Amino acid sequence: MSVHAVPVEKYHGTGNDFLVVDAAAEDVGDRAAFARAHCDRETGVDVGTGRCGADGVLFLSLAERFDPTRVVMTLVQPDGSTATMCGNGARVVARWAHDRTGDREFMIDTQAGTRRATVTADASAATIEMGVPTFDPRRVPVARERALADGPLVDEPVEGVTVTAVNTGVPHAVAFVDGGRDDPDGIDAVDLESVAPPVRHADVFPEGANVNLAAVVDDGSGDGPAVLDQRTFERGVEGETRSCGTGAVAVVAAARRLGLIDGDSAVSRPPGGELEITVPDAGHATLTGPVAHEFSGTLPADPR
Numbered sequence: 097m098s099v100h101a102v103p104v105e106k107y108h109g110t111g112n113d114f115l116v117v118d119a120a121a122e123d124v125g126d127r128a129a130f131a132r133a134h135c136d137r138e139t140g141v142d143v144g145t146g147r148c149g150a151d152g153v154l155f156l157s158l159a160e161r162f163d164p165t166r167v168v169m170t171l172v173q174p175d176g177s178t179a180t181m182c183g184n185g186a187r188v189v190a191r192w193a194h195d196r197t198g199d200r201e202f203m204i205d206t207q208a209g210t211r212r213a214t215v216t217a218d219a220s221a222a223t224i225e226m227g228v229p230t231f232d233p234r235r236v237p238v239a240r241e242r243a244l245a246d247g248p249l250v251d252e253p254v255e256g257v258t259v260t261a262v263n264t265g266v267p268h269a270v271a272f273v274d275g276g277r278d279d280p281d282g283i284d285a286v287d288l289e290s291v292a293p294p295v296r297h298a299d300v301f302p303e304g305a306n307v308n309l310a311a312v313v314d315d316g317s318g319d320g321p322a323v324l325d326q327r328t329f330e331r332g333v334e335g336e337t338r339s340c341g342t343g344a345v346a347v348v349a350a351a352r353r354l355g356l357i358d359g360d361s362a363v364s365r366p367p368g369g370e371l372e373i374t375v376p377d378a379g380h381a382t383l384t385g386p387v388a389h390e391f392s393g394t395l396p397a398d399p400r
């Protein structure tokens with residue numbers, strides 16, 4: 097058994113929290129076992145914030161010979177799976193890389209593609225280019241019988257929930273509900289831990305899906321951007337998280353597709369804070385929001 101202690105940092109972006117390991121300096125061996133043990137919400141890492149565990153472990157490698165500096169990002173989730181993309185995770189990556197280099201612009205290599213990232217002058221917030229959201233059923237992916245195979249899954253029932261399927265780096269199902277967080281019968285009244293798992297595991301999503309609830313609080317037809325309240329049940333966490341960046345982009349992309357909001361900018365309000373999103377008619381979506389450092393320490397490489 098290895099008794100090797102691994103230096104880790106803990107960061108969060110709007111409450112979506114991650115352990116960060118410098119993969120160029122440290123080899124934890126079994127990454128899935130490391131993530132399963134230290135991310136556990138009951139028995140995992142306790143950094144004194146009143147909430148132990150984490151939503152995943154980011155294994156990061158900096159390559160400063162490039163301009164801008166590149167970071168290779170791999171997110172291993174609490175169930176041991178690897179996610180191709182993570183919006184809030186990528187924002188944390190930008191902040192972590194800034195804390196190491198002082199730079200404010202980075203290229204982040206994810207399994208969903210290379211994404212440009214910037215941090216603000218005070219490093220309290222980060223913006224990521226999120227790629228182009230796609231409703232293409234082959235790319236979400238969505239699997240349906242032949243007659244429907246070529247069409248996007250938009251505003252259709254899946255396991256009793258009306259959803260729209262979109263890929264924003266990872267697959268998402270988005271369901272709109274009436275009433276925001278201020279409404280006692282609105283979005284927070286839904287028992288997401290019961291409603292989401294059948295959709296997350298539905299046959300129509302061969303790779304699974306993250307399941308989002310959203311409520312339009314302001315449709316953006318007035319002076320400011322649209323505002324939507326959001327909750328997300330995440331694949332890989334297998335539970336609700338306090339924020340999901342790819343989910344926020346998915347919610348705004350779906351709201352635009354359904355004509356529920358005006359304009360290409362919106363504010364999403366997950367339980368953990370506020371995110372600013374743009375989904376233009378052409379080109380990359382963007383995701384902006386706060387990032388914060390929580391803890392520096394060490395953890396056993398082999399948690400058995």
Ligand SMILES: N[C@@H](CCC[C@H](N)C(=O)O)C(=O)O
Pocket residue numbers: 112173178179180181182183184185266267306330331332333337339340341342343
């Ligand atoms: N929290 C993330 C999404 C992480 C990936 C997701 N759980 C999946 O496996 O699809 C975000 O901020 O985007």
